[in-house]
Amino acid sequence: MSVELGHFALIMAFATALIQTLLPMWGAVARDPALAGMARYSAFVTFGLVLIAYLALTMAYIGSDFSVANVAMNSHSTKPLIYKISGVWSNHEGSMLLWVMILVLFAALVALRGGGMPERLLASVLSVQGAIACAFLLFIILTSNPFARLSDVPFDGQGLNPILEDPGLAIHPPMLYLGYVGFSIAFSFAVGALVHGRIDAVWARFVRPWTLLAWIFLTLGIAMGSYWAYYELGWGGWWFWDPVENASLMPWLMGTALLHSTVVMEKRDALKVWTILLSILTFSLSLLGTFLVRSGVITSVHSFASDPARGIFILGILTLFIGGGLALFAWRAPSLKQGGLFAPISREGALVVNNLFLATSAVAVLVGTLYPLVLETLNGSKISVGAPYFNLTAVPLFVCLLILVPFGQSLAWKRGDLVGVGQRLLAAFGLAIVAMMVTFALTRGGPVAAPLGLGLGVWLIAGSATDVITRCYRRGLHWKVVVERAFGLPRSAWGTALAHAGMGITVIGISATAWGVESLAVVAKHEPLIVGPYTVSLEQAFKRKGEGFREDVAQFSVTEGAVARGLIESSKRIHTGREMPTTEAGIVTYGFGQLYASVNEILPDGRVSIRFYWKPLVTLIWGGAIVMALGGALSLADRRARIALSAKNKRALSMKAEAKA
């Protein structure tokens, strides 16, 4: 019953989303406040209906209602509750429903917090959101119905794909979708601005928090996905330049560019047309990511649905929104008033350079990801574009950009003083060089790239510290005043410093992978194996049964010198239901490094074929991403970014906006 209710609610949601698309836009163009006012209410109703549909499906999962095809195929009555709930988005239909739910949630939030926005802008933003929701709701209803019933109800479900049965899965997709879909707000604002032919600093002030929010979630989502692949796929890599990973990296790069260009727009009322274009491109790349993953154009763990009809439908959606957005841009952008010109040596000039590098690297990733597909369609040649390509194109761009970051951070707005910046950064630069030299000397004969990368990371962190210090410390100031000034700094300044330092931390973690040690051997019981600073020896190999699986476990003891450092175990696991084997890696964290064990095979004579890695500082890769997200959150908490303005400001802002119209 509730399943049918969910299905019905979904269809109703399509109807209300259609209303949300058409009436407010009409109202906005015809300047009819009553029609424009429909936007907020229809956004709330659409969200409510999609929420009902979503909860209905979740209830079917929790109640193990195997008469629903989707539940029967992706759940099992013995699954722990968390995997029943996360099972909803473990499959194509459910994850699309989650996608749409997040989309309409964002629209409802904009409607809720958009009280201070000019009415016409709000109406057109919500209208575009409605149009996107319409397209995807139609996609679900026509090609991917999660509520389809089975005539033959099975006794039990088929269970979840064991790779997906993991706490990582419970968090990774929602995070990623919050990021992808969050960028739709920037897209809608861009289209709204193009429709009105008006764009100003107020626009940027409304867009920025949403972009920042999406960026935080996408950052965390990508980091989660990377860590999940690292421990689940069992060969210790954390980034594979896989098309699916690239699909999430592209919007992140473009979104990071957007984040920086909105700052310029907000502060200096410049870069307007470029910011609009970036908004469109960022969400286009999010849609492209959805398409790549969902259509089955690329084969990977993620594309659980390879149905050509779905692919063509999503391609249609893609064409409509990307093509439509860009066409609108080409038509209307020339009529937008360009922002002021500015000096190249200034904060805004540096941010433009940042945008150039980020956008170019996003394009490099895009070209590398799609090139094999396009080439094969054009002339039938099959080529591969793998990690070596990206290491030669995108990575050098990243490195150039990161070297420049501390300079940009220290430059003043309007007119920067490069010599002064150089002097201020001298200490940070010295620190980076010393760090590089010391590690180089200590690891002589080792990989050269690692100390260089470490130096770059230190440069970023020290550069951020310099920025904060020069803002609150001056020789002769009493320490109390310094602390006071530090507290008095805007949170966005702290946020920037923290995010850039987080990037530095990640860079150090990545560089340190070059120092990783791999030991591979077939070992007998108590036979020592040296892995970096540690010695491991096989304690026992045994069979074990767990909830929903059975496994062959190899257990090792770890010693460092003469000190025992505990046990580490890795197993070959067979999941009941699907009888699918997986390798469970054993990971123990020492300091910031990790010892990683992955069993190949347990031989009949009791010996174990095992692969060990010692990965120094590897946790910094993800730790840095968390610091970046924290920096983003701090910026979001800044007074300037809050949308809920005081009543006075609100009136002043909307008056200013109207006056400019």
Add this chain to the structure above:
Amino acid sequence: MRRFLALLLVGFLVTTPLHAVEPDEILKDQKLEERARALSSELRCLVCQNQSIDDSHAPLAKDLRVLVRQKLVGGDSDDAIRAFLVDRYGEFILLKPRFSADTLILWITPFCLLALGGLFLIRKSRKAAETQVAVLDGAEQARLAELLNAENSTGS
């Protein structure tokens, strides 16, 4: 910090890196083995999804790893081995596509884009500089400097 550096140091001196994919495949000659690793990390496992033969557990990947090592021991150059594999399996096996008419656009796009964008920015900033020169005369310039100084001393 010292502890960490010491740890790294120990990591380096104590271990002779056992660069190998499966224990029985390791070549005795360390130089050759290193080349084998570098080479196989750029070769695609044909039956996997976007994995190099160096990472893959698939039997075909193992066969290819052994083949690469045999060729290396036989004295073939890296390029000769690549050419041999492309002959046998097509360009698809190379994770790093070779520069050719087919891959021209792939390789030059990022750099062209960066160059074009850079040129555009340089031209634009020149223009900005020119307009500024045109607008301000000496007296205005002095007044501007005065204002800027005032701002610098009160602000920041």
